Amino acid sequence: MKKIDLSISTLFPAFKWLKTYQISSFKSDLIAAFIVLAMLVPQGMAYAMLAGLPPVMGIYASILPMIVYAFTGSSTTLSIGPVAIISMMVFATLNPLFPVGSQQYIEAAYLLTIMVGVISLVLGLLRFGFLIQLISHPVIQSFIIASALLIALGQLKFLLDIPLQSNNIPEFISSLVKHIQELSLISLIFSCAAILILVLLPKFVHSVFLARIIPLIVVISSIIIVAIFDLEQNSLKTVGTIPSGLPHFYFPSWGSELAFKLLPNAFMIAMISFVESLAIAQATALQKRDDLNSSQELIALGFANIAASINNGFAVSGSLSRTVVNSDAGAKTPISGILSSLTMILVCLYFTGIFETLPLTVLAATILVSIWKLITIAPFIETWKYSKADGFAMLITFLGVTFIDISTGLIIGIGLTFIMLLWRVSRPHIAVIGLIEGTQHFRNVSRYDVITVPTIASFRIDENLSFLNAHVLKGYVITELSQNAEIRHVIINCSSISNIDLSALEMLEELNKELARLNIKLHLSEVKSPVMDRLRKSKLVDELTGEIFLSHYQAVQSISPIEKN
Amino acid sequence: MKKIDLSISTLFPAFKWLKTYQISSFKSDLIAAFIVLAMLVPQGMAYAMLAGLPPVMGIYASILPMIVYAFTGSSTTLSIGPVAIISMMVFATLNPLFPVGSQQYIEAAYLLTIMVGVISLVLGLLRFGFLIQLISHPVIQSFIIASALLIALGQLKFLLDIPLQSNNIPEFISSLVKHIQELSLISLIFSCAAILILVLLPKFVHSVFLARIIPLIVVISSIIIVAIFDLEQNSLKTVGTIPSGLPHFYFPSWGSELAFKLLPNAFMIAMISFVESLAIAQATALQKRDDLNSSQELIALGFANIAASINNGFAVSGSLSRTVVNSDAGAKTPISGILSSLTMILVCLYFTGIFETLPLTVLAATILVSIWKLITIAPFIETWKYSKADGFAMLITFLGVTFIDISTGLIIGIGLTFIMLLWRVSRPHIAVIGLIEGTQHFRNVSRYDVITVPTIASFRIDENLSFLNAHVLKGYVITELSQNAEIRHVIINCSSISNIDLSALEMLEELNKELARLNIKLHLSEVKSPVMDRLRKSKLVDELTGEIFLSHYQAVQSISPIEKN
Numbered sequence A, B: 001m002k003k004i005d006l007s008i009s010t011l012f013p014a015f016k017w018l019k020t021y022q023i024s025s026f027k028s029d030l031i032a033a034f035i036v037l038a039m040l041v042p043q044g045m046a047y048a049m050l051a052g053l054p055p056v057m058g059i060y061a062s063i064l065p066m067i068v069y070a071f072t073g074s075s076t077t078l079s080i081g082p083v084a085i086i087s088m089m090v091f092a093t094l095n096p097l098f099p100v101g102s103q104q105y106i107e108a109a110y111l112l113t114i115m116v117g118v119i120s121l122v123l124g125l126l127r128f129g130f131l132i133q134l135i136s137h138p139v140i141q142s143f144i145i146a147s148a149l150l151i152a153l154g155q156l157k158f159l160l161d162i163p164l165q166s167n168n169i170p171e172f173i174s175s176l177v178k179h180i181q182e183l184s185l186i187s188l189i190f191s192c193a194a195i196l197i198l199v200l201l202p203k204f205v206h207s208v209f210l211a212r213i214i215p216l217i218v219v220i221s222s223i224i225i226v227a228i229f230d231l232e233q234n235s236l237k238t239v240g241t242i243p244s245g246l247p248h249f250y251f252p253s254w255g256s257e258l259a260f261k262l263l264p265n266a267f268m269i270a271m272i273s274f275v276e277s278l279a280i281a282q283a284t285a286l287q288k289r290d291d292l293n294s295s296q297e298l299i300a301l302g303f304a305n306i307a308a309s310i311n312n313g314f315a316v317s318g319s320l321s322r323t324v325v326n327s328d329a330g331a332k333t334p335i336s337g338i339l340s341s342l343t344m345i346l347v348c349l350y351f352t353g354i355f356e357t358l359p360l361t362v363l364a365a366t367i368l369v370s371i372w373k374l375i376t377i378a379p380f381i382e383t384w385k386y387s388k389a390d391g392f393a394m395l396i397t398f399l400g401v402t403f404i405d406i407s408t409g410l411i412i413g414i415g416l417t418f419i420m421l422l423w424r425v426s427r428p429h430i431a432v433i434g435l436i437e438g439t440q441h442f443r444n445v446s447r448y449d450v451i452t453v454p455t456i457a458s459f460r461i462d463e464n465l466s467f468l469n470a471h472v473l474k475g476y477v478i479t480e481l482s483q484n485a486e487i488r489h490v491i492i493n494c495s496s497i498s499n500i501d502l503s504a505l506e507m508l509e510e511l512n513k514e515l516a517r518l519n520i521k522l523h524l525s526e527v528k529s530p531v532m533d534r535l536r537k538s539k540l541v542d543e544l545t546g547e548i549f550l551s552h553y554q555a556v557q558s559i560s561p562i563e564k565n
Helices: A014-019 A024-050 A056-060 A064-072 A084-094 A103-125 A129-134 A137-154 A169-182 A185-204 A208-229 A256-288 A294-310 A320-328 A335-357 A360-372 A378-386 A388-403 A406-426 A470-483 A502-517 A529-536 A552-559 B014-019 B024-050 B056-060 B064-072 B084-094 B103-125 B129-134 B137-159 B169-182 B185-204 B208-229 B256-288 B294-310 B320-328 B335-357 B360-372 B378-386 B388-403 B406-426 B470-483 B502-517 B529-536 B552-559
Strands: A430-435 A442-444 A456-461 A489-493 A521-525 B430-436 B442-444 B456-461 B489-493 B521-525
Touching: A024 A056, A024 A084, A024 A208, A024 A320, A024 A335, A024 A360, A056 A335, A064 A294, A064 A335, A084 A103, A084 A137, A084 A256, A084 A360, A084 A406, A103 A129, A103 A256, A103 A294, A129 A256, A129 A294, A129 B406, A129 B470, A137 A169, A137 A256, A137 A360, A137 A378, A137 A388, A137 A406, A137 B502, A169 A388, A185 A208, A185 A360, A208 A335, A208 A360, A256 A294, A256 A320, A256 A406, A378 A388, A378 B502, A388 A406, A406 B129, A406 B406, A430 A470, A430 A552, A442 A456, A456 A470, A456 A552, A470 A489, A470 A502, A470 B129, A489 A552, A502 A521, A502 B137, A502 B378, A521 A552, B024 B056, B024 B084, B024 B137, B024 B208, B024 B320, B024 B335, B024 B360, B056 B335, B064 B294, B064 B335, B084 B103, B084 B137, B084 B256, B084 B360, B084 B406, B103 B129, B103 B256, B103 B294, B129 B256, B129 B294, B137 B169, B137 B185, B137 B256, B137 B360, B137 B378, B137 B388, B137 B406, B169 B388, B185 B208, B185 B360, B208 B335, B208 B360, B256 B294, B256 B320, B256 B406, B378 B388, B388 B406, B430 B470, B430 B552, B442 B456, B456 B470, B456 B552, B470 B489, B470 B502, B489 B552, B502 B521, B521 B552
Parallel strands: A456 A489, A489 A521, B456 B489, B489 B521
Antiparallel strands: A430 A442, A430 A456, B430 B442, B430 B456
16 A cells, blocks of 8 residues: 655655756747647637636636646646536536526536546545546547537537537537527638638648647637627627636635535546546657656646636646647746746736637637547547457447437446456356477367367366356356266366455355266366465365366376377 | 247246156155145245235235246246245335335335346346356345345334334334334233244254244244234234135236336346345255256246236245255155145135234244344355455445345445456556476566576566556556666566457557667567457557567577576
8 A cells, every 4th residue: 555645746746847947948948838828828718618618717727727737747748728628528517507607607617626626636645546547548539539529519509600509419410400590691601711711721831830820810810800890790709808807816615515416527527637638748758758657647637626716717637739739849847838827817917808809600610620630430440440349338438428428428438348347257268278289388279289188178267267257167167077978187277367256266166066976076277376375265275176286287297197199 | 149049848947847757756745845835824924024015915926936937947946935035125125115015015016026027037038147147155145144134123013013114224223212112012922932932942843844834833823822812902913804815817007107116126136036046946956956047047037926926926036945945855846836836725715814813923023033044244254264355345235235225235235346356457466477497387586486587577467458457567567677777578478368458459559669669679478369369450469579479488588598507
C-alpha cells in the first residue's frame, strides 16, 4: 500500500522547472503563448456556448485553471481550459435539470465543476491513477467519435438558427424535421461562408502560424461585417452583452440534493477529463521526456477544476489542439501557459466589448470545422478486423452515445467490456496436450503433431481457475474420460493458473473424489508457487490420489515413460 | 453453438425410467412417499405462511409441481414443492407492494410464480444452464445462512404473537423493541413446548422413520390440545378456515406494469431455485448415478413453477430435507414423488378441516427448528482461513442480506465477486524469471535460486493481457529497466497468456517503440497458438525489434548462451 504523500515537491512539481528556468526559454514561451491565445479566445467562447453557458465563462475558464495547472501538473506543454467533449458532457448533465442559460443552470455548472475538481483531487491523493485502466482503448475511441458527431450535429442549432435538440440522434432528427422550415436565411449564409473559409483558407496558407490564427481572423472579420451592414437589426443572433472586468472569486452554493444528482456525471466527467488529458500529455511527453505521473495529473486537474469553479468558469481539461500548437510553437515550460492566461486577463479587462456583436453562427462554424476531423469510421473497421469483441464494444458504445446520451453510452461501453471480460473468463480455452517429439514441451493435440500415452489424459486450462470456469474444466475432463475407457491418469497442467479461488478448489476436491471412484488418479503439474501456497491450506494436497509434479514432462515420465524412438 | 433440442425424450426424461420400471420398486417408492407426505403437510403450510400466503396454498403447491417434475426432471429423487428460502424471497418481493394476505398479494404471487416458471423454462431451452456458474460457492453459502437467520427471526412474529418486521435485522430489532410488551403468554407457552419437543424428542427416538414424523405428531397433538382446552377462545391464533376440495386451474391475470416490477426478483428466484435444486440433485445423483443435466433441470423447474402458478400454488424448488428423506427411505424412481402428490390430493379432499385449529405457533416452531441447523459461522471461518477475498465476499453477502434485504444482499454478493475478479485481473502477478540450473525451466528470481544474464531481463505475466492490466506490465518492465542500465534485451514469457485484446496489443506496440528508442530489443517467448494468430493480424510482428521464440530457454540461449558449469 502506497502512502499518501503530501510533501510540497509532490503537490507542486513546478518547483523542479522553476529552479532551473533560463531566460532564453522566455522568448519561445512568449511566442507560443500568443499563438495559443489566438485559438483560446474563439474556442473558449464556443465551448462555453456548447455547454449551454454564457460565452464569457469560456474566457474566465481559460485564466486561473491554466495558471494553477502550470504549478501542479507534471506535463510542461499541456494546455488546460474549456474543451469540446467535456463541455458537451456538462450540457448533457445540466440540460435535463434546469432551463439552459438560467441562473440555476449556471449555479449548477459551478457546483458540477467543483465536484469534478474535488473528485479528481481525492482520487489523485489516494494514488488512484490506475482507474484509467478501467476504460479500454476501443471504448474511449468510440466515445470520442460519437461525442464529436453529437457536437457537430448540435452546431446546426446555431448554424441554421432553429431550436434543435441534440442529446441523441433520434431527438435531433425529430426536432430537425419539426423546425427545418423555420431556418434563418441570413444565419445560413453566414454559416456557409464561415465554414467554407475555415475549411478552404488553410489549404492556401503555407505559414503554420497564420493557419493557426485563421479562426481568430474569421471571428474578427465577421464582427466587422456585422457592424458595417448593421446585421444585428436583421435578426442575426450574436454573443450579446459581455460584462467587462475580471471574474469574481465565488464559492458555489452547495445543495446536497443537487450534488447527489450530479455525482455520477461529475465522476464520469472527472474520468474523461483525466483520460483525455493524460493521453494528450503522454503524446507530447515522449518528445519532451517529461516525467509524467498519472496520479499527479489527477491532482493537477482537480486543482484546475476547483480554480475554474470558484472563478466563474466551468469544467476544464487538457485540450489536444492547443497542446499540439503550444508544443509545435516552441513552448519550453509551463511559463507559456501562464503567459497566455495573463494576456487573457487583458482581453477580459479591455476587449470583451469587441466580441458582443460576434455572430453565434461563426462560433458554431469554428466548432464544427475543428470537430469534424474526429468523425471517422476507420477505427471501427480496423478494430473489427483485429478483434470482433473489441469491435462490438466500439459499436455498442457508439450506439449508446448517439442513441441514448453521452454519459449513458460511455457507462454502457465500460460495462460491456467488463461483461465481455467475465464472459471470456467463463469460457476458458482448455486443451488436451501431448509431447512434442524430441523436446520436453507439451502442446495442444489438435494443433501439433504430438506423442500421447493411452492411459494418460493431459489437460491444460489457459485461465485462472475461479467460480466462473471451474465447472467448465470439470465437465471437459469428464467428457474426455467418458470417451476413453483406457485412461487411468489425469494430469492437469497448471502452468497458466496463477490464482485459484475457493469454488475452484472445491471443484478439484470433487473431481478428485469422483475420479477416485472410477479408479482414475488425478495429478497436477507445473503448479506455480502462489497457487501451491493456496493448495497447502486446503485438504486437496492430502486427499489427492495422484502427485504434484514440477514439470509436465516429469509427470508423464514417472507415470508411464514415453519410449524414445 | 448448441442447437435448441425440442425432441420428446429431451423434454421428458421420464420416458427412460418409465420403460424399465419394475413392480418391485413400487413398494420402496410407496413407503418413501408416505414418509415424505408426513413432512410435506406441515412444511407446506408453514412455508406458505412464510411467504405471507394462506397455508392451504402450500398444500396445493405440493401436488401438481411434483407430478410435473417427475416427468420432466432428470433427478430420480428430488422432492419439489414449497421451500423456506424461496418462500422468504416471495415474501420479500411482494411485501413492499401489497398488504400481506390481500387478494392482490395472492394474485401477484401467482404472477410472480408463472414468471419464475417461464424464465426457468426459457433459460433451460436456450441451454443457459451455465448461468449457475455466475454465483460463487461462498456467496451461495453465505446467502443461505443469512436467509435462514432472517427466516428464524421471522418466526418470532408467530411464536410471540406480536407484529414483527423481518425483512432485515434493523427493522426486526426496532419492531421487537416496540412490540415486545404486547407478547401473548399463551403463544409463548405453546411455542416453548413445541420447540422443546421438536428439539429433544428426536434424541430419544432411535427409529429414523419415527424421527421424521415427529413434526406431524406435534402438529396433530397441538390440534387435539387446542380442541380439548378450547384454546381458540383464548385468543391463540390458528390456521383458520381452509377450503376443502382440489385447487382450481386458474391462469394468473397479467399486468405488464406489475410484471415489470416483479421481473428482477422473478429472475433471482428462478436462479436461486435452480442453484438449490441442482445442488441437492447433485448430492443424491452421485449415489444414484443419475445422469443430471443442468439445462434440463431448468426446464423441469420451469414446468413445475408454471404448474404451481396455474394450480393455486406458489414458487417451488427442490427441498433438501424432503429429498434426503425420500432418498434415505428407499425411493427408487420419481413414482415416489407422484405417489406422495396423489396422497396429498386425499388430504385436500377430506382432511383439510383437521388443520383449521392448528396453532400458528406450532407451525412456526417446526420452521424454526428445521432452519436453525443451517445457521452456523463455521463456513465463514473456514473460508476466511483459505482466502481473505472469498471470506470478504461471504461477509458482505451476509451483511447485505441481513441488513438490507434478501434479494439486494444476493445481488451485492454476486456483484462483489465480479468486481473482485476484475480487480484481480487488473493486478496481475508479474515475475522476473531466471533459469533453474540443469533444467530448461524458468522460475521467479525472488522465490528460486536461478541463473540470470545481466544483459537480458525476462518477465512472465500470470494473466491474460487486456485493457485492465496492460499498463501494469508496461510500468513493471520500465521500472525494472530504469534500475538496470546493462539490459539490452527484454523477453516476455507469454506462457500464461491465452488472450490479448486490442488495448494490450497497442501497449506492446508502444513498449516495442519506446524500448527501440533506448536500443533495447523486445522478444516474446512461448506464445500460444491462439495468441500468435492474433499477433499476426497486427503490425507488432513486423515491427518487433526482437524475435518470437518457441521456448524461453531457446530465447535466452540464442541471445546470450548461458555457460554450462
